[in-house]
Amino acid sequence: MTTLHIIYFAALCDATGREEETLKTEAETAKALFHELTEKYCWPFSEANILVAINDRYRPVDTSLQEGDRVVFIPPVSGG
Amino acid sequence: MLFQLTNRPIEPLVESLHSHAGGIVIFEGRVRAINDDRAVSSLEYVAYPELALHEGHAIINNVLQQFDILEAYAIHRTGHLAIGDIAVWVMSAAVHRKEAFAATECIINAIKARVPIWKKEYYSDGEAIWVRCDHCAHDHAPCPAVKESM
Numbered sequence: 001m002t003t004l005h006i007i008y009f010a011a012l013c014d015a016t017g018r019e020e021e022t023l024k025t026e027a028e029t030a031k032a033l034f035h036e037l038t039e040k041y042c043w044p045f046s047e048a049n050i051l052v053a054i055n056d057r058y059r060p061v062d063t064s065l066q067e068g069d070r071v072v073f074i075p076p077v078s079g080g
Numbered sequence: 081m082l083f084q085l086t087n088r089p090i091e092p093l094v095e096s097l098h099s100h101a102g103g104i105v106i107f108e109g110r111v112r113a114i115n116d117d118r119a120v121s122s123l124e125y126v127a128y129p130e131l132a133l134h135e136g137h138a139i140i141n142n143v144l145q146q147f148d149i150l151e152a153y154a155i156h157r158t159g160h161l162a163i164g165d166i167a168v169w170v171m172s173a174a175v176h177r178k179e180a181f182a183a184t185e186c187i188i189n190a191i192k193a194r195v196p197i198w199k200k201e202y203y204s205d206g207e208a209i210w211v212r213c214d215h216c217a218h219d220h221a222p223c224p225a226v227k228e229s230m
Contacts (some may be wrong), residue, residue, distance in 0.1 A: 009128050010198035011210040053196070056130040071129060072196075079125065079156055079197030079210040080109050080168050080188060 082135025103177030119204035
């Protein structure tokens with residue numbers, strides 16, 4: 001089990017009902033964690049719509065998760 | 081700072097430019113009252129600041145390397161904005177205008193494509209939704225010079 005700090009923004013914050021949480025998970029990659037959270041919170045996005053940031057940098061979705069990582073799933077951006 | 085986030089009204093930075101700058105191109109993105117035929121009453125921007133600042137600086141640094149320009153800056157608003165407010169401000173300064181136009185367009189396209197900022201539109205009928213620009217028809221794919229660093 002790995003303990004992670006997850007932060008939620010925008011539509012994912014609304015769908016999750018919280019801005020952040022500390023989570024124990026067996027997910028070994030960001031991709032696996034995304035599917036775990038999608039099932040838990042019924043997120044309205046597919047894997048193809050989402051990017052992931054680990055410790056405040058964009059990373060590939062198959063990146064392995066490490067104890068204490070700060071993970072943010074990035075729904076489609078709409079700045080500008 | 082090359083790229084800034086602010087929750088206060090944007091105050092453009094054009095006071096002390098490079099003395100060789102003869103072509104200055106400024107883009108202002110403003111809140112408009114209509115989007116997709118719906119009456120908009122206001123907007124809210126939320127940013128993931130740690131990553132947004134990192135990506136914004138990377139975009140500006142790449143453009144400074146790839147284009148023959150002297151200076152470039154961008155500022156993006158966060159918080160609640162009224163109709164007419166400046167949401168994003170981008171400036172490029174070059175010896176001549178051609179490179180300044182190209183650099184400014186490249187910066188705003190890259191910001192819209194990859195900087196983690198989200199827009200919530202509040203409509204006059206009371207509904208509010210997060211805008212999903214992956215489905216919109218606008219062309220804001222980053223230029224190759226910036227996309228390659230993502």
